[in-house]
Amino acid sequence: MVRLLTYSAVSLTCVNAAIGLWLIAYRLTNNRRLRAFSVARERLKPAVLAWIDGDDEPPSQTNPTDYLAIADLLASYGRAVRGGARKRVADLARETGMIERMVGELRARRGWRRALAAYRLGDLASKQDAAQALLACLGDRDRRVTAASARSLGLLGAVEAVEPLVRGLASGHLTRPVGAHALRLLGAEASDSLVGMLKAEEEEVRAMAAELLGLIGNVGRTDQLIEVLGDPSPEVRVRATRALGRIGDSSASAALQVTLKDPVAFVRAAAATALAKVGNSDSFDQLVLIAQNDVFVSAHAAAYAAAFLRPEDVEQLANRAHAGIHLEEAADLLQVVG
Amino acid sequence: MANDDLNLRVLAADDDPDILDLISYRLERSGCVVLRASDGEQALELANTQHPDLAVLDVMMPKIDGYEVTRRLRANPATAGIKVILLTASAQEPDVVKGFEAGADDYMTKPFSPQELRLRLVAVANRR
Numbered sequence: 001m002v003r004l005l006t007y008s009a010v011s012l013t014c015v016n017a018a019i020g021l022w023l024i025a026y027r028l029t030n031n032r033r034l035r036a037f038s039v040a041r042e043r044l045k046p047a048v049l050a051w052i053d054g055d056d057e058p059p060s061q062t063n064p065t066d067y068l069a070i071a072d073l074l075a076s077y078g079r080a081v082r083g084g085a086r087k088r089v090a091d092l093a094r095e096t097g098m099i100e101r102m103v104g105e106l107r108a109r110r111g112w113r114r115a116l117a118a119y120r121l122g123d124l125a126s127k128q129d130a131a132q133a134l135l136a137c138l139g140d141r142d143r144r145v146t147a148a149s150a151r152s153l154g155l156l157g158a159v160e161a162v163e164p165l166v167r168g169l170a171s172g173h174l175t176r177p178v179g180a181h182a183l184r185l186l187g188a189e190a191s192d193s194l195v196g197m198l199k200a201e202e203e204e205v206r207a208m209a210a211e212l213l214g215l216i217g218n219v220g221r222t223d224q225l226i227e228v229l230g231d232p233s234p235e236v237r238v239r240a241t242r243a244l245g246r247i248g249d250s251s252a253s254a255a256l257q258v259t260l261k262d263p264v265a266f267v268r269a270a271a272a273t274a275l276a277k278v279g280n281s282d283s284f285d286q287l288v289l290i291a292q293n294d295v296f297v298s299a300h301a302a303a304y305a306a307a308f309l310r311p312e313d314v315e316q317l318a319n320r321a322h323a324g325i326h327l328e329e330a331a332d333l334l335q336v337v338g
Numbered sequence: 339m340a341n342d343d344l345n346l347r348v349l350a351a352d353d354d355p356d357i358l359d360l361i362s363y364r365l366e367r368s369g370c371v372v373l374r375a376s377d378g379e380q381a382l383e384l385a386n387t388q389h390p391d392l393a394v395l396d397v398m399m400p401k402i403d404g405y406e407v408t409r410r411l412r413a414n415p416a417t418a419g420i421k422v423i424l425l426t427a428s429a430q431e432p433d434v435v436k437g438f439e440a441g442a443d444d445y446m447t448k449p450f451s452p453q454e455l456r457l458r459l460v461a462v463a464n465r466r
């Protein structure tokens with residue numbers, strides 16, 4: 001028994017020593033690789049900058065470390081530049097096979113590798129070279145991959161990504177910060193696709209499209225959003241109303257005043273807030289009526305909107321008998337705010 | 339891309355070394371002497387000691403932001419004449435207005451075009 005225990009102890013010590021040695025060797029090799037990478041990066045930096053600046057001679061690569069260093073430099077500079085300089089980054093990445101390799105990596109077994117490739121493609125590739133592959137990744141089971149793909153599609157200006165992005169947001173597959181960031185990168189270019197989606201069959205998609213139009217803030221889309229105020233879904237109507245308030249186009253005032261009579265209270269509340277944002281003082285009397293007679297949610301919003309539009313008048317009204325709790329509260333708040 | 343002899347001393351300030359590389363490379367090729375700073379404090383120090391003709395300043399910098407650097411440059415008679423181009427990620431109107439109110443001469447958004455930066459720099463430098 002004692003002998004068996006002794007053998008076991010010696011064996012475990014040997015295994016421990018072997019693992020320790022392996023870890024030391026691994027770390028040394030890794031450090032050497034990192035040092036070689038840093039040296040190659042510094043050495044190749046002038047050549048990569050010259051290429052981006054318009055020189056004809058591409059940076060030469062003699063080994064895999066050089067290749068990685070060039071890819072890293074191109075990605076770092078690629079995300080900082082636009083126009084001709086950005087095109088040269090994409091050209092060199094394509095000519096050296098980097099794009100093909102990264103598109104291949106999008107099918108890697110490990111999620112972090114797919115995510116890294118998706119992220120890098122946004123910095124390096126052109127829309128033509130990478131958009132289709134990245135679009136396919138929006139449905140990836142790994143959230144890191146979908147987030148990186150959405151960001152890259154936004155950076156590449158791939159407007160064909162708008163519909164899958166909106167559907168991903170509506171279904172919850174994409175998180176709001178990720179989807180909204182990608183659409184913000186696409187900017188006004190995304191508006192046409194979003195307008196088309198206001199007529200989608202699914203209520204969630206129509207609602208999301210309306211909300212995003214408001215976030216992009218394109219005044220030229222006010223008419224299409226006004227049309228959506230007649231949508232059968234109250235969720236779509238409320239998001240369109242908020243979007244109109246956010247855009248702040250005064251041409252929406254009349255339609256928003258009509259929305260103050262919506263059968264659903266939270267839509268009326270959104271209309272009141274939107275009228276305040278648009279700065280429509282003509283709706284003051286209507287807002288006061290709602291503040292005094294409507295249910296809590298819309299009355300509360302209407303009182304605040306009225307106070308925002310005509311603070312002195314709300315203070316006067318609040319001093320009269322039977323002004324109502326919402327107008328009184330709004331007047332109190334005005335005094336606090338000054 | 340154009341390689342000319344602008345013969346200007348340019349202060350480039352940004353906390354992103356890659357952006358500083360790109361700006362420095364383009365401007366040095368155009369015949370400028372580039373003074374590099376990685377934060378607002380360093381930028382002010384270089385402006386006070388090296389007296390550049392022009393400054394390209396990032397808005398979101400550590401320690402002192404680009405707006406404040408611009409204000410301090412304008413407030414000091416020794417540096418008030420330095421032309422300033424602000425470089426920022428935001429193209430929102432309030433941010434642009436804030437930049438010009440601080441005293442900037444021009445404004446560029448990131449990602450930027452190195453060629454456009456050179457042209458704007460020439461235009462700003464030629465302004466009286």
